[in-house]
Amino acid sequence: MSLWRIVYKSLRQHTFSTLITGLSIALAGALLMSVWAVKEQSHAAFTGLTGGFDAVLGVRSAKLQLVLNAIFHMEESPGNLALTDYFEIQKNPNVELAIPIAMGDNYRGHRLVGTIVEMFAQCEYAPGKRHAVKGHGRIFDPTAREALVGSFVAQKLGLKRGDVIHPFHGLIFDEKKEHSETYVVVGVLEPSNTPADRVIWIPLEGIQKMTGHDPQTASDISAILIKLKAGSAIAGQRLSLMYNKQGSRMTFAWPIGQIMAQLFNKIAWVDRVLELVAYLVGCVATASVLASIYNSMNERRREIAILRALGARRSAIFSVIILEAAAIAGLGMLASFFLYSGIMMTVASIVRAQTGVVLDPSAFHPVMIWAPLGMVGLSALAGVVPAVKAYRTDVAENLSPIS
Amino acid sequence: MSALEISDLHKTFLSPEGLPQPVIHVSAFELAERNQVALRGGSGSGKTTFLNLIAGILKPDAGMIKIAGREMSALSESERDRLRATTIGYIFQTFNLLQGYTCLENVLLGMSFGPGVDREFAKALLKRVGLSDRLKHYPRQLSTGQQQRVAVARALANRPKLVLADEPTGNLDQANAREVLGLIRETCGENRAALLLVSHDREVLGQFESVKEFHEINHPVTAREAAR
Known part of the structure; x- marks a missing residue:
């Protein structure tokens, strides 16, 4: 039985908290990707769209x-x-x-x-x-x-x-x-x-x-x-x-493109504020992974002690917790792509109605690579805190009462 | 070669007041291969601590523990974990099954930290303990007697040289206790594992040819007593 199997079992045992935490990651990831994609696409569209005129x-x-x-x-x-x-x-x-x-x-x-x-x-x-x-x-x-x-x-x-x-x-x-x-x-x-x-x-x-x-x-x-x-x-x-x-x-x-670029330069601070908000939301979401796993540690002390008594090394227990944090983030980021599509379609329809400029919700953007990697990495890092707690679990104390 | 050899084993805990409280001092103890021995001891006598020291879950302050020829005290923690997974089976009073895992998965989990997963052997063990029709049941779906049978199968999953049983029938009614105890003894014999069982239950101890009093092998002394 691989560590991933143990992680899967643990996530299933804590389905509700996994879903809630995964959802917060999904929302944060979708927000982060949307902010970047809308910014990049609208910048490219507004500065590149001249109607054929100079x-x-x-x-x-x-x-x-x-x-x-x-x-x-x-x-x-x-x-x-x-x-x-x-x-x-x-x-x-x-x-x-x-x-x-x-x-x-x-x-x-x-x-x-x-x-x-x-x-x-x-x-x-x-x-x-x-x-x-x-x-x-x-x-x-x-x-x-x-x-x-x-x-x-x-x-x-x-x-x-x-x-x-x-x-x-x-x-x-x-x-x-x-x-x-x-x-x-x-x-x-x-x-x-x-x-x-x-x-x-x-x-x-x-x-x-x-x-x-x-x-x-x-x-x-x-x-x-x-x-x-x-x-x-x-x-x-x-x-x-x-x-x-x-x-x-x-x-x-x-030239028209440069004039529009000046507009974006003037409102660049709005972009930066939105990015900052998106980053903060991302941090809060990864903190929720930490809180969710950390809070479950008390009820899991016995389970960890049993695994250790069966021969699991401390490093294996540490890895399971890290992988669990990464898995929650990974699942959340998978869901975030659906939310991202929804957000982008809504934003695209509003932008089109207001300006005639068309944003493509399905267009690839590098944020789709680095945001999931970043969120998974950050969540795994957040998992270190409960993982250390799991690592330190006293086996004898948590197995059964001493007779 | 003995399944278990112990000499001059010491373990002291600190009391809540911070005073040293010796719990274990076993000068010598030996359990031959495939032998089955019961230790009688009252509550709080240090039986579980003794088993945890043998299993490598606790580190002794001093002394030697040799399991199947390998000296436990000379090993690092991860090596002790490995030795425990491959050489020792542990049956607990409270079963200690993982609730999110089926019967079969609980046994397979025991294997995964040892020499490797052998699904067919796991099924055979569960069949041997009478649970072949409960492979996919979760512990909560089983009676206490059935749960302890799963724990017995799990303890034998890695073909251990030594099985430790800590009050294995303590949570069972009389009929189940007799049945489970018989099963532990039989399966250990079939799998050529030595068995060291601790209990304070007369009926359980009555089943063993070899019963030792724990207080006769364990003489914890305080520093003050030692100085005298």
Whole structure:
């Protein structure tokens, strides 16, 4: 009968405390892995997700606000640009593609974004990938009141081709602010796992000329998405100099990934706090392994004495306790992967709904190796305390009363 | 070769007041191979301490204990553990079965610290003690007599040269006691193991041809008495 068999028997004898302790390890392990995975994945997703553009040109404001608004469809628009600004940058030799967008309306809480058909016909949101329309749908006619619905919105609101939608004024849904126009859904976009999935696309003029909007700003746009020509570093620097240093009316937010990375740097302390909390929870969980086994030592003194009387060495008893602590942690960490999947799926659905960014709950991350190893190792280390107590058990004293 | 040889064995404990309390002083004791001897002694006379010293569970303050030709007192603790596992079988008054283990597992556990697990021999031993239909039963599912039978099978699991039995029938009724005692004596004989049994029960002691009074071989003396 191997030591593992003795460990198994012991765990079975203390099923309840094993389950509770294992569960605390599972929760701690899942929390630790989730914190790391969400941090790493969201960092990679937000800094790598540019929608296929290199820069955003908008009214003079914070670069981060421009990027969040124009690329991720979050935050309020900082203000409008004149359409002439679009024509001007479109002609710039450093620019390969410029796409104007206009915002200001919603349909049941989901933003309507006005743009031009080149957004779908020419823009690659990832190398070799363009936004495609599902089934028999098509891109909207720029002169008609037609809408192309992002996949996430379509799924959430149950929109399909042929449906008629009634836009509402503003970015926040208010039933009282319904516009009089209606738009016909002519297509649903294939999922792209980008923020484009969570908005409704309509022709640029649709937003500009919606009833109730200020006629004086009817030709304005919210921002311009820009793809620079090859060698974009130099092109970007030139445009940055031109708009940000020499000009004072507009802001050229470039490069998008770096601007998002700055956001993460600003909130890095939150990451550190979360990590610290996760580490502390891990420590508390491993301490619970120690407490659970240590508390059982009194009732197990006789059992240990019997094993010793049968010939078990002190080192074997010590090893059994260490292995038991490691086994509880090991079982807990196995369970933690199920909890981790649950947490990640929940977090991913929230992040997707809020930002359009897709996190992959099944993606591998090194934390999945070092967290289980760390928790098992730490628990085994915690097992040393009860193991020493077991090691020191007086055999004669605990076997039977002396006659 | 003797199964057990003891000479000038001393063991002293400290009283709660911190005073030395001699418990064992055995000048000489010998048990021949396959021999069966009973020691009669009252409660608190040091019988269990004597057996624990022989089993290597307690370390003597002085003296020599030789088990099947190997001197126990010259061995390290882990070597004593090994010798106990391979050469000695121990039957306790309170059975000392592990409650989370089945009958068969209790016997196998005894083997695992000895020369190795022999499942068929373990089953044969349990069959011999009349428990072939109780292999997968847990101790709590057995009567006290049956539990002591499992303990007998476990004590013989490693084919020991010496079996120590500490009041093995103390917790059994008269009928069971007679039956278990007979079984211990028979199985020790069948397995060529010497048997040293301690008891204060006249009926038990009456079954043995050789009965020694423990107080005749054990003469613990205090330092003051020794000085006189």
